[in-house]
Amino acid sequence: MTQQLDETLMMLKQLTDARAIAGNEKESRDVMIEHMTPYADEIQQDNLGAVIAKKVGDANGPKIMIAGHLDEVGFMVTQITDKGFVKFQTVGGWWGQVMLAQRVQIVTSKGETIVGVIGSKPPHILSKAQREKTYEIKDMFIDIGATSKEEVAEWGIRPGDMVAPYFEFTVMKNEKHLLAKAWDNRIGCAIAIEVLKQLKNTEHPNTVYSCGVVQEEVGLRGAKTAAHKINPDIGFAVDVGIAGDTPGISKQEAASEIGKGPQIIVYDGSMVGHKGMRDLVVQTAEENAIPYQYEAIPGGGTDAGSIHLTMNGVPSISIGIATRYIHSHAGILHRDDFENTVKLVVEVIKKLDAETVQHIKFD
Known part of the structure; x- marks a missing residue:
């Protein structure tokens, strides 16, 4: 029996089902535009494909940018072998051990979808040394059931085509736990949508730009162009953490737990979280009894790393949602963390008048 999904879960399903690796974000962008249109005063795009929804509270107030990124980690077709196997390039960071025997979907130049599997050798023919060695990504291939290079060409597959993980959105037995591909970063896109929705009939002393930006997984690229178009006074990156x-992860490696509230990222590989923004976010969370966690991620960056360097500088903060198994075919996060992050961002936005922003910038 198929579970009935409420409005929020349906939005999350549509966002995570979309196939959109870096440089091919159309499917997720279309979903985001559909959901933001009822709540935006204006929707525009930059030249790389970011979607920017504008909501005016005070037209003379500060400009607040909220950025989730539309792209997910995936692959790109690079070569076809004579026997019809597909060689590929990773797009974004992958660990080879989570890839073998996983199903993928190739979106062809004709716009069709062809399902394949990342091939692997059976253990029966592997030596002990081979079984103990990690299989290198460069040696992997995708089996789509073709018999020749010519057949693959007839199906419309060619180098440059997008390859996305193939996984079904699932509400788990504990209905707060949500399992899907591409939480990184469709949950940030969902936060940007829901913040806009919550502000629809709410006064706020600023103009909000709620964004889905592109190509984050290959170097925080789209946030640069979107931020230059907006020229914000304050920046939020909303992402997974x-x-x-x-089992197997120490508190020194990652201290956060799912269901324990949004992560306030004090440091990551792209940015030191702005102190004034961090203080305001923490104060707001405590005033509104919103649970929160601190996190530092020295091995990765977020779009705030690009936003904060725009023009003369933009005080910025990253807020994350703790997510299990990111940069794999499927991740798990907690619905309460999504809802609490939306609540926190909305309450902070309500405080960001011109005086407060000046205080953040120059105190």
């Missing part, structure tokens, strides 16, 4: 609540 690492959950440290599974």
Whole structure:
């Protein structure tokens, strides 16, 4: 029996089902535009494909940018072998051990979808040394059931075509736990949508730009162009963060747990979280009894790393949702963390008048 999804879960399903690796974000962008249109005063795009929804509270107030990124980690077709196997390039960071025997979907130049599997050798023919060695990504291939290079060409597959993980959105037995591909970063896109929705009939002393930006997974690229178009006074990156609540991860590696509230990222590989913004976010969370966690992620960056360097500088903060198994075919996060992050961002936005922004910038 298929579970009935409420409005929020349906939005999350549509966002995560979309196939959109870096440089091919159309499907997720179309979903985001559909959901933001009822709540935006204006929707525009930059030249790389970011979607920017504008909501005016005070036209003379500060400009607030909220950025989730539309792209997910995936692959790109690079070569076809004579026997019809597909060689590929990773797009974004992958660990080879999570890839073998996983199903993928190739979106062809004709716009069709062809399902394949990342091939692997059976253990029966592997030596002990081979079984103990990680299989290198450069040696992997995708089996789509073709018999020749010519057949693959007839199906419309060619180098440059997008390859996305193939996984079904699932509400787990504990209905707060949501399992899907591409939480990194469709949950940030969902936050940007829901913040706009919550502000629809709410006064706020600023203009909000709620964005889905592109090409984050290959170097925080789209946030640069979107931020230059907006020229914001304050920046938020909303993204996933690492959950440290599974076996084998120490508190030193990742301290956060799913269901324990949004992560306030004090440091990552692209930015030191702005102190004034961090203080305001923490104060707002405590005033509104919103649970929160601190996190530092020295091995990765977020779009705030690009936003904060725009023009003369933009005070910025990253807020994350602890997510298990990111940069794999499927991740798990907690619905309460999504809802609490939306609540926190909305309450902070309500405080960001011109005086407060000046205080953040120059105190």
